[in-house]
Amino acid sequence: MLRRTISACLGALSLVLASQVSAGVSLNSTRIIFNGSDKEASITVRNGGQQALIQSWIDNADATDTPAPFAVTPPLARILANEQQLLRLLYEGSGMPTDRESVVWLNVQEIPQAVHGQNTLQLAVRQRIKVFFRPTGLAGDARLAPEELQWKLELRGGKSVLKVRNPSRYHVSMADVTLGSANSSEVAVDSTMVAPGEEKEFSVKQPASSSGVELKFSSINDYGAQVPYAAKLSAGNSVGATATRSNRDS
Template sequence: MLPRSIAVSLGLLGMLMATQAAASISLNATRIVFDGDHKEANITVRNGNQDVLIQSWVDMNDASASRAPFAVTPPLARVFAKEQQLLRILYEGTGMPTDRESVVWLNVQEIPKASEAENTLQLAIRQRIKIFYRPAGLPGSALQAPAQLEWSLAKHGAQTLLQVKNPTLYHVSMADIKVQAQLASDSSMIAPGEAKQFPLKTPPAAGPVQLSFSSINDYGAQNHYTAPLSGVATHATESRLKP
């Protein structure tokens, strides 16, 4: 057993670390839609209780964290307590597909002001959100894409699989994908043209099988969808929840 003095010291250190790790900044959106008809997209960074320095950039979310053809201005900014900073995201004009929607990631890293206290652990906290780059003149609609997903059930040996294919040109972000009462996935994003499979822990009961899921729209809100399932591909319809 640890001596009391060491245990107390470790407890205080844990409390200190938790306090220093709390993010001071917040973003005013959970995602950004970059309309190719426009030259830029914006997001606001709000600061809380201490002066901080923020560093911002966009990456492709690949293994090398390679740079995306976007610039953030200002890339480095001091944000005083209780104030906010507008970030402008600019596209270089080339480097992204023009025939479908693409996703890159905005990074906003908070660099806290140096502490005047001794033996203080400070952490630089980074927040990341998706930027959906939507080329100008892209056919179809992101709002209609969830209802166009093709769902079906399939067998692979003794395993039952929930299958989904995205025939649209837009990404679909989903939450709480369920077959009857069974959770197949708590969250997933399916890209344009992509197909995915979700193994089910137990086969659905005999009789009509119901699929339900929520889709996250451009504003971060959730729309709810349901569909009957079989071995033949089917489309879900939006279901209005009772207030």
């Protein structure tokens, strides 16, 4: 009886917290593209709940202590209920690679208001999104970068390995990378991002000797939309994927 009561209370608490988070602070985008030709980029923070205080900052994607050459203004802001706040991202003008796209992270944290005389559980909710810095004059096209990925299914140490290499100068974010054949289908990885020049490997069950293995994945474009891609893999050969729906208008 006690166990059922505790479970019911935890379930109710989860629903309350979920409703509070969904009704609170939110961002109007899942990513920011910062073009090197621009002096700044911006994002809107909306407050659908009670008056809130937010703190914002940028850090490096590698989680090092080295500060990123960016600033957010205002770093601290109070947003009234059902109002919004524009955050401006400023680049120092140097410190980022000029031959490829780079990624830093924007953090927006809601600071809970103090509640006096009550026993309450307060949560500091932090949202973290990627900021893609694109230098001026960068070769290639970010929209076509997913097609430049080179995929290969090979056998190593008696196990099948799916390899992907990104020869482009842009990051490629993907979701639902799957392999399928007449006999089986599997998810190689739920989500991943391949940096410029990076190569990644995933252990899979699909036999590397199989021919005609179908690869499918969704690439996430600059607007946060998912664009499906597909390719036919054959043992030991590197191939590129083709969009099954255009991402130019997504």
